Amino acid sequence: MAAAEFDIPEIKDDIEIPKLREGVMSHVKSFPAPKAVQDFMGYPHELGEDWKERAIDKMGDLLGKYRSLKVFLDACVHCGACTDKCHYYLGTSDPKNMPVARQDLMRQVYRRYFTTAGKLFPKLVGAKDLTREILDDWYSYYHQCSECRRCSVFCPYGIDTAEITMAGREILNHVGIGQKYSNEILGKVQKIGNNLGLPGPALEDTLEGLEEDIEADTGVPVKMPIDVKGAEVLLVTPSADFFSEPHVESLIGYAKVFHAAGINWTLSSHASEAGNFGLFNGNYETMRKVAMRIRDAALELGVKRIVVGECGHAWRVAYSFWNTLTGIGYGGNDPFSIELQKQLDPAYPQPQHICELTNDLIKSGKIKVDPSQNDDLVVTYHDSCNVARASRMGTEPGGQFTIPRELIKSVANNFHNMADDTIYESTFCCGGGGGLLTDDLMEVRVKGALPRVTALNNVVKEYQVNFMATICAICKAQFTKVLPKYGFDMSMVGGVHQLVSKAIKLDVPPQAD
């Protein structure tokens, strides 16, 4: 908390809609990616002479490939319904953080180069030639959007600013200004296998250490197998689970669940990362390449089920895109997807979320839990944006809200929701999603967390909540960093499986699944 160069916003009783303060966040510039990083990704690392043509060409290319972009850029009526829906606007009061204004940064250029009205009457419709200033605005404000889709819920046409942000970052990459944080990670995951750049041997050491800890703690030899051919389940989880606090507590939870249920499972060193930052940059090919590691590992290990650990955007990519990108799922009728799909066990959803798996096991009595182990806690649940608004669990719409809550309530006795307009599909982002979880964006992260922190503060006051569970590695990392700035204890954040881990009974003889 030392040397904060910006004021930490004050928590009010309610989430307030601020008056506009123009330009207050225009100074924010995430560190640009250096040459080596851009080279690996196949992007230039500086603006060339022809950057404008390249930018417009790329925009045209994306407009032809993504209906979302084309329809969203045309359809907005500037009604203003989304203007007070973004946590970054609420936390910073910079008008360019209003979703529609963020879109307009691109729409003004789209109109000028791609629409009749903008070509003929630019002033009238707010169309502008692409300039360096506009490009800088893109870089600044497309890195103040966590692609959380809250705006999309409230727009009468479902306009999803995340789609615009992704396109914006893709164009920026193509003209030579990439973001260091995201592109570095995309390099590491492709070269080493995970976002943290943790090589295979280090990973094995870590897992061994964890096994010893669990045994010392519980007296039960819970294993954390890696690269086991012929295992039933491949668990793909964010690499933060391997060594960050509080993430690792959830990893221990998953291992105990598999142990207690007698499920033969494995991790993969090749696919030791569920996260897929390709999503954030809006590049289909990159996202596909990163996702292919999981397909490859599944084929290589011959697993029958693929289960995903606690990670928000990873679950979006897994649930919504894996089938499309890699054939992990069902219903494929092409050789590429059939090759994998015939190997998977049709009795289970593919991919399956760890919360779906654990909740089913508890409900069917295959594992036993003692919720009183968590009686020291009063729990609330933070819906992570990508889980809430871009995926599902279970068979019914909204399962992504009910299943984690059901699970929490079965392992903990004291649970309270935060205010209705801050949970479920209206949930507020933690402030660090979408490729913003980097120290050079700390001001954006802290201010963007204000709405969530306000809602949290209210349940802390009203119900003495002392634990906020969540199922996202980014949310966990963001909150442990940001909550202390608002005066909360960082240990009040943790995973749902951290609660499971405490409540699960391991002495029950394992049953075959």
Add this chain to the structure above:
Amino acid sequence: MSTVTMIYAGVFYIAAFLLVAGLAYKIFDYSRTPAPLVIPTTPAPTTRTGVVYRMAKEVVVFESLFKSNKWIWVFGWLFHFGLFLVLARHLRYFTQPVWFWVDIVQPFGKYASIMMVLGLAGLLARRFVVDRVRYISTPSDYLMLALLLAIGASGMMMTFVAHTDIVALKEFFMGLMYLDIQPLPQDPVLLVHLALVASLMVIFPISKLLHAPGVFFSPTRNQVDNPREHRHVAAWAARLDQNG
């Protein structure tokens, strides 16, 4: 035939052509552009039928807007529903015999114009009053509302104050449809009303009024949430599968 009649006949042919061709092109363009990824805003329906129901709620009662902002919803819905009734009422100028339901709508249509204008006035007021909406408004946003208000006001003038010769007017429009031009009543209010309507028709396919067809093409609203059960691949993306 008077010059004015000839000009208006020409203008309406051109405007109608631009409206239809422009919209047809836009709809064609939206439908040929692939949506490579499954991106419905969830929770989303898991069946096609569910999607039709979701879309119907968006189009008829502006469901998302209702969740979002009650003022915009009230004004926006008054305006659109009023506009819908007004348009329905106008069908009597284009059908012979007049369809039975168009007859039924007539009295409602008359007062719907008030709804429409009230709604528009509310939306315009928001553009001036709310700082966030003022910030995002471009000149065209104000002009669009002004244009619709002017159309509504000139129409109401004829309905409630100075009636025009609607029998002759109907003959003019039926004549346009059957390529047999009939004289247009030379009433200044009517001429203004018609000129504004023609410009709205021309502007429609090149402006934000594209939200009307656009909403049906919005992937966040029109996609089924079934990615685990159904493999969704766009043509350009399927080619990647062939190269491994």
